[in-house]
Amino acid sequence: MHFQWYPGHMTKAKRTMQEDIRLIDVVVELVDARIPVSSKNPDIDTLAKNKSRIILLNKSDMADPAQLDVWIRYYEENGYLALAVNSKKKNELKQVHALIQKACKEKIERDKKRGILNRPVRAMIVGIPNVGKSTFINTFAGKACTKTGNKPGVTRGKQWIRLNKQVELLDTPGILWPKFEDQTVGQRLAFIGSIKDELIQSVDLALDLIEFLVETYPGTLERNYQVEETENSAGILKQLAKNRGCLQKGQEPDYEKAAFLLLDDFRNGRLGRITIERPSH
Numbered sequence: 001m002h003f004q005w006y007p008g009h010m011t012k013a014k015r016t017m018q019e020d021i022r023l024i025d026v027v028v029e030l031v032d033a034r035i036p037v038s039s040k041n042p043d044i045d046t047l048a049k050n051k052s053r054i055i056l057l058n059k060s061d062m063a064d065p066a067q068l069d070v071w072i073r074y075y076e077e078n079g080y081l082a083l084a085v086n087s088k089k090k091n092e093l094k095q096v097h098a099l100i101q102k103a104c105k106e107k108i109e110r111d112k113k114r115g116i117l118n119r120p121v122r123a124m125i126v127g128i129p130n131v132g133k134s135t136f137i138n139t140f141a142g143k144a145c146t147k148t149g150n151k152p153g154v155t156r157g158k159q160w161i162r163l164n165k166q167v168e169l170l171d172t173p174g175i176l177w178p179k180f181e182d183q184t185v186g187q188r189l190a191f192i193g194s195i196k197d198e199l200i201q202s203v204d205l206a207l208d209l210i211e212f213l214v215e216t217y218p219g220t221l222e223r224n225y226q227v228e229e230t231e232n233s234a235g236i237l238k239q240l241a242k243n244r245g246c247l248q249k250g251q252e253p254d255y256e257k258a259a260f261l262l263l264d265d266f267r268n269g270r271l272g273r274i275t276i277e278r279p280s281h
């Protein structure tokens with residue numbers, strides 16, 4: 001399957017991010033907890049070199065709880081501070097404050113030694129499109145905080161949200177692109193709905209998803225669609241179409257409709273909490 005990706009704007013976005021990153025102390029990167037590597041931008045490591053790094057496994061409410069722990073350990077072993085979050089829930093984001101302080105410990109101590117007290121640390125949210133950056137900023141910053149305007153010495157036009165005495169957040173998130181030239185990455189992004197449906201072969205994608213589910217989460221399709229998982233993926237899609245009334249004229253299965261139904265159920269968490277990616281593959 002070949003995926004195209006949003007053309008253009010990438011160089012500009014990268015340049016803007018390069019400028020923004022100079023102003024901040026800690027990069028808070030959001031990834032999708034269901035595909036924690038495929039939803040990660042490969043350039044960010046270079047762009048955020050020498051900055052403290054936090055990884056938030058967002059949309060954790062849709063990911064497999066056992067895999068969340070595995071991924072947190074994986075990122076911690078790779079030098080990040082990591083946390084699973086649901087950006088729609090304010091109380092789940094409380095821990096992020098502590099994490100930011102922990103990530104900036106060295107800077108805060110350096111300031112202290114120089115006699116600078118209570119200088120807020122500056123954080124920036126980054127991530128690929130649709131990973132939940134706006135949702136996170138809205139929930140995390142809420143309405144209570146004030147926006148600080150242009151300050152001398154700060155690039156004009158940048159807006160900072162004062163979260164509290166300790167933290168300021170750049171109000172526009174940094175948008176980055178995934179490693180779209182990699183077909184596995186493309187497939188996984190398509191599974192979670194982060195690639196426009198016009199660009200994908202929905203039936204092929206649904207068949208791939210069926211194969212993955214039968215192998216990794218056996219019983220899921222049987223429970224949800226009363227299909228026999230012993231058949232091959234095309235046979236399973238056919239059964240699903242029949243059981244759910246996705247039929248064309250003459251009672252023939254409508255594969256396209258059945259594929260969309262399955263993908264939509266998966267993307268909206270109706271098949272349960274499922275993680276596509278494992279650290280090893």
Ligand code: G4P
Nearest residue numbers: 058059060061085086087088129130131132133134135136
């Ligand atoms: P972006 O700025 O990174 O592009 O992403 P955005 O915040 O727009 O979020 C993309 C979609 O993901 C939104 O759904 C949003 O509600 C959802 N989302 C963000 N964080 C979480 C999370 O932790 N858990 C869950 N379950 N969903 C999350 P949407 O369908 O586009 O809009 P709507 O459903 O909010 O109307």
